[in-house]
Amino acid sequence: MLGRLIFLTLILIASAARAQTPVFDLHVHLWKGDVSLREYEAQLKAAGQEVAGFGAMWFGGPNQALQGQPEQVRAANDNLIALAAKNPKVMPIATVHPYDGAAAVAELERVAARGIKVLKLHPHTQKFDAADPRVLQLAQRAGELGVTMLFDNASIVPGDCEKLFNLALNAPKTKFIFAHLGGLNFRFWNILKAARTAQGLFADNIYFDISAIVVIVAASPIEAEFVWTIRNVGVDHVLFGSDYPQYSLEQNARALERLSLDEGEKTKIRFENAQKLFGLTKLSR
Numbered sequence: 001m002l003g004r005l006i007f008l009t010l011i012l013i014a015s016a017a018r019a020q021t022p023v024f025d026l027h028v029h030l031w032k033g034d035v036s037l038r039e040y041e042a043q044l045k046a047a048g049q050e051v052a053g054f055g056a057m058w059f060g061g062p063n064q065a066l067q068g069q070p071e072q073v074r075a076a077n078d079n080l081i082a083l084a085a086k087n088p089k090v091m092p093i094a095t096v097h098p099y100d101g102a103a104a105v106a107e108l109e110r111v112a113a114r115g116i117k118v119l120k121l122h123p124h125t126q127k128f129d130a131a132d133p134r135v136l137q138l139a140q141r142a143g144e145l146g147v148t149m150l151f152d153n154a155s156i157v158p159g160d161c162e163k164l165f166n167l168a169l170n171a172p173k174t175k176f177i178f179a180h181l182g183g184l185n186f187r188f189w190n191i192l193k194a195a196r197t198a199q200g201l202f203a204d205n206i207y208f209d210i211s212a213i214v215v216i217v218a219a220s221p222i223e224a225e226f227v228w229t230i231r232n233v234g235v236d237h238v239l240f241g242s243d244y245p246q247y248s249l250e251q252n253a254r255a256l257e258r259l260s261l262d263e264g265e266k267t268k269i270r271f272e273n274a275q276k277l278f279g280l281t282k283l284s285r
Helices: 002-020 034-047 070-086 102-113 133-145 160-170 180-195 213-217 223-233 249-258 263-278
Strands: 024-029 053-057 090-094 118-121 148-152 176-179 206-209
Touching (some): 053 070, 070 090, 102 133, 160 176, 176 180, 249 263
Parallel strands (some): 090 118, 148 176
């Protein structure tokens, strides 16, 4: 009887700890601006969830940031920045098209001056090759400006992980976040454990978000391998996200909870790693 009481007490303590842990959702698509924001907030409320903040991007899905549209991209970036100014929990994530060359670099510089911390690029949606020299030029300039580069990394384009790995090697002063941890090709990223042992090769500048992929992998036959990969890439380099509206925060939170990571590791993923990377202020519930 005493053993059962101790077990139940530990469960309650763990549940209370989770309730007090703030959450930062890195991966939210606001395709319809303020309308999408209200829908996202309504979904959180219906699920009884709160977030300390979230990274919001305007493009992807039906809103593709295509080459040769710098004025439209600029206007959309400005709209998102304005939306964030009215909503303190929103961290705006801008975009450009790397094939726009000098215009893309100029837009990066402009939004960085306006406080943008993250630039999102999507090789599949935007139809560019991550190995193109224009991508490297943009990434290097982002590093000089202190802007983190967020790339889709769902492994839906050929050579996705390999190209992004080499991009990070060639831009060592830039911090990168690769979304979805390589998708179902997440095993590739275990190479980082070896890369860290190669003197002068790897600047340890790669981070990941596990949005969507954690939902797919949790409760699957490869769940243990996914946890192994998270630890090999470094728990300190893994961030939480939802990939709203395709997936909900609740789905991702439940999937993360299922993984056989300890509570300290999950706390880092939910909030602390984003807090350190972006300089966030911890908000109380």
